[in-house]
Amino acid sequence: MGKSISILSGKGGVGKTTITANLGLALAKRNQKICIIDTDVAMANLSLMLNLQTAPITLHDVLLGESSIQDAIYDGPQGIKLIPSGLSLDSYRRVDVERISSVVNQIRNQFDFILLDCPAGIERNVIAVLAASDETLLLTSPDSPSIADVLKAKLTAQRIGSKLIGVIINNIRGEKGEISKEDIGKMLELPVYGAVPFDDEVRRSFMAEKSNPLVLKNPKNPFSIAIQKIAAKLTGVSVEFKEEKKEGFISKLFNNLFKKKRKVTE
Amino acid sequence: MVLSLKLRNALKKFAVKVLDVDETSVPRNHLDLLNDFKKKFEFDEVPHNIEEFLDMLRKKHLVDSISVASTDGSLISSSNGNGLSESLTGSALFNYLKSEMPKSEVMLIKEKDWFMVFFWKQKLFIVRSPSNLSPTELTILAKEIEEFVSQHKKTAN
Numbered sequence: 001m002g003k004s005i006s007i008l009s010g011k012g013g014v015g016k017t018t019i020t021a022n023l024g025l026a027l028a029k030r031n032q033k034i035c036i037i038d039t040d041v042a043m044a045n046l047s048l049m050l051n052l053q054t055a056p057i058t059l060h061d062v063l064l065g066e067s068s069i070q071d072a073i074y075d076g077p078q079g080i081k082l083i084p085s086g087l088s089l090d091s092y093r094r095v096d097v098e099r100i101s102s103v104v105n106q107i108r109n110q111f112d113f114i115l116l117d118c119p120a121g122i123e124r125n126v127i128a129v130l131a132a133s134d135e136t137l138l139l140t141s142p143d144s145p146s147i148a149d150v151l152k153a154k155l156t157a158q159r160i161g162s163k164l165i166g167v168i169i170n171n172i173r174g175e176k177g178e179i180s181k182e183d184i185g186k187m188l189e190l191p192v193y194g195a196v197p198f199d200d201e202v203r204r205s206f207m208a209e210k211s212n213p214l215v216l217k218n219p220k221n222p223f224s225i226a227i228q229k230i231a232a233k234l235t236g237v238s239v240e241f242k243e244e245k246k247e248g249f250i251s252k253l254f255n256n257l258f259k260k261k262r263k264v265t266e
Numbered sequence: 267m268v269l270s271l272k273l274r275n276a277l278k279k280f281a282v283k284v285l286d287v288d289e290t291s292v293p294r295n296h297l298d299l300l301n302d303f304k305k306k307f308e309f310d311e312v313p314h315n316i317e318e319f320l321d322m323l324r325k326k327h328l329v330d331s332i333s334v335a336s337t338d339g340s341l342i343s344s345s346n347g348n349g350l351s352e353s354l355t356g357s358a359l360f361n362y363l364k365s366e367m368p369k370s371e372v373m374l375i376k377e378k379d380w381f382m383v384f385f386w387k388q389k390l391f392i393v394r395s396p397s398n399l400s401p402t403e404l405t406i407l408a409k410e411i412e413e414f415v416s417q418h419k420k421t422a423n
Contacts, residue, residue, distance in 0.1 A: 098401055124400040131402045144296035151300055155307050159326055160406055177290025179297065187300060 002033070002111040004104050005234075006133035006162070010153030011146050012120035014139050015170040018202060019227070020117040021049050022215040026224075026231035028078040029215070032112040035073065037083040037104070039129045040119040041095050044085030049206050049213065050076050052084045060086035062103055063095040069106050077216060081111070097125045101132040113234070122156040130160045137193060138167040142178040147187060154188055166193030168230060173198045194230035199223040319414050320345035327407055329395035330379060334411060337361065337390060349392065356383045356392040374398055387412055 007020045017038075024036040038046035041060060047053050052074055061067035062083075069083070076082040086092070104114055116133050119125050130136060136157045140150040150167070157164055167190045169181055174197075185192045202223055205214045215224045232238065282288055309326055313319035320332045324345040333349030334342040339357035341350050360383045363373050375381040380398045384391050386408035393399065393407065 101402075124402070127400055128402050131406070144293050144300070148296075148300055148303075151304060155304075160402070161409075175290050176288045177292055179292055183292075183297060187297065187304070 002035075002108045002114050003135065004108070004114040004116060004133045005135045005137055005165075006039075006116040006118050006129050007137050007139055007168075008118045008126070008130070008150075008153050008157060009139040009146070010120065010122060010149030010151075010156075011140075014141050014146055014150075015196075015202075016120075016139055017046050017049060017117050018206075018213075019139055019168060019170060019196065020115050021046060022213050022224070022227045023231060023234075024076075024080050024113075024115050025078045025213055025215045026228045027113055027115075027234065028080045029219075029228070030231055030235050030237070032235060033110065034080040034113050034115065035083065035107060035111045036076070036080060036115045036117065037100075038085040039097075039100060039116050039125070039132075041085050041097060041125060042092050042119065044087055046082070046117050047084035047087070049211055050082055050084075051210055052076070052082055053087065055084045058084050058086035059103070060088065060091040060095050063097060063099050064091060065096075065099075069103050073107070077213070097128040100128050104132045122152055126153075127156065127160055130157050130162045133162060135165045136162045137165055138188065138190065139170055140167060140184065141171040142169055142180070142184065144179065147179060147184060151188065154190070164190055166191045168192075168194045168196060170196045171198045172196065193233060194226055196226040196230075197222045313414075316343040316414065316418070317345065317347060320411070323407065323410060327399075327403065329393050329399070329407075331394045332407070332411075333392040335390045335392060337385075337388070342389065352381075352392050352394070353390070356381070357390050359383065360385065360390055372401060372404060384408065 007016050009016050020036060024034045028034045036046065037059065038044050039059070041063070047055060055074055057067045057072045059072060062069050062072050072083050074082045074084065107114065116129050118129050138150050138154055140146045154164060167184060167188050169184055169192060172178065172195055181192045181195055199214070199221060201218065201221060202214050205212055205217050214221055215227055218224060219228070307326070309322050313322050320334070320343060324330070324332050331344065331346045331349065333344040333352050333356070335353030335357055336342060337357055339354045341353040344352070359375070360373055363370055371384060373383040375383070380395050382393045382395070382399055382404060384404050391408050391411065393404065
């Protein structure tokens, strides 16, 4: 019986879709059967990140009762399955998001994990998704506006009775003004499930004709390592990861000069 | 253009690291504010009776009042202690609607505020709130009340 986990942040732009997509792929690399559902019926963009923008049948059609859920499941990279939401605004108003629970229950036996990419906010769409998930992972950036929103999201999840398993801190830049992991954990009264560093490569990984999530493109990148650690935790395994050291400008310059010199001497 | 931007960014990163020019600081006052906000939603106290429980539930679910009635209109309990007229009107309207539209589950009435009347395990729940709640929220609310009632029944027995 698969476990459904929603990724919730309250605030938009924190990285829900990016984390969900990469986490799904990292779990799939650990031989887990994964399905990712884009439950953001109004502002769907998981399909763009995973190259499924032309999917003919989407979650919209399923929630409208016009298609079967099995027809809306598509193959994604690394063997994961995806249920995209439609980009159309025509059907969005008519969809009954309350049906998401029955949709999740119909496919529960086919997967180990069903990841639900939540919409931003704490409105009824989010509430329906939370009610459909067994567990909730909160996501925030280490700044006060994000924490204010994730706190409200946490209170909403508690109200709905969703089991909160922890908080992932995304976009860590190491600035002095960032709120520490300890403070975030204490504020939300939850364990810090993962700390994901900011990396411009993440944004760039989606800036191509065919996007390539960073966990696949560069698994040794610190962002990818952090995601893989979260995936390992979810599967109940503790693993040591070797991180690729990120070179600074000066060391890059020296290394390049040195390498060139060495090539010449060879 | 791209090269100069890259160079500028690299120099900036270098300056920030070497010269320690990060002028940001942790906004402690924001955290204090959020901690105060959080305290308003702590519902750890164990309610002694159904009135206390309904009042706690009212605060938790951000609604104005919750009344529980039987289908004949008699009031079982209310969060505001005065839900008799709500239970009578609610049950009359709900019974009428149910006879006309047997498949209906929730009745929403907009009269300045929202009144939501729904049936769950032989009881009618009447929730008054400034905005309408989704069926998911109503079901969760009813489940919580039902759990409390059945637990208290067990301990009473």
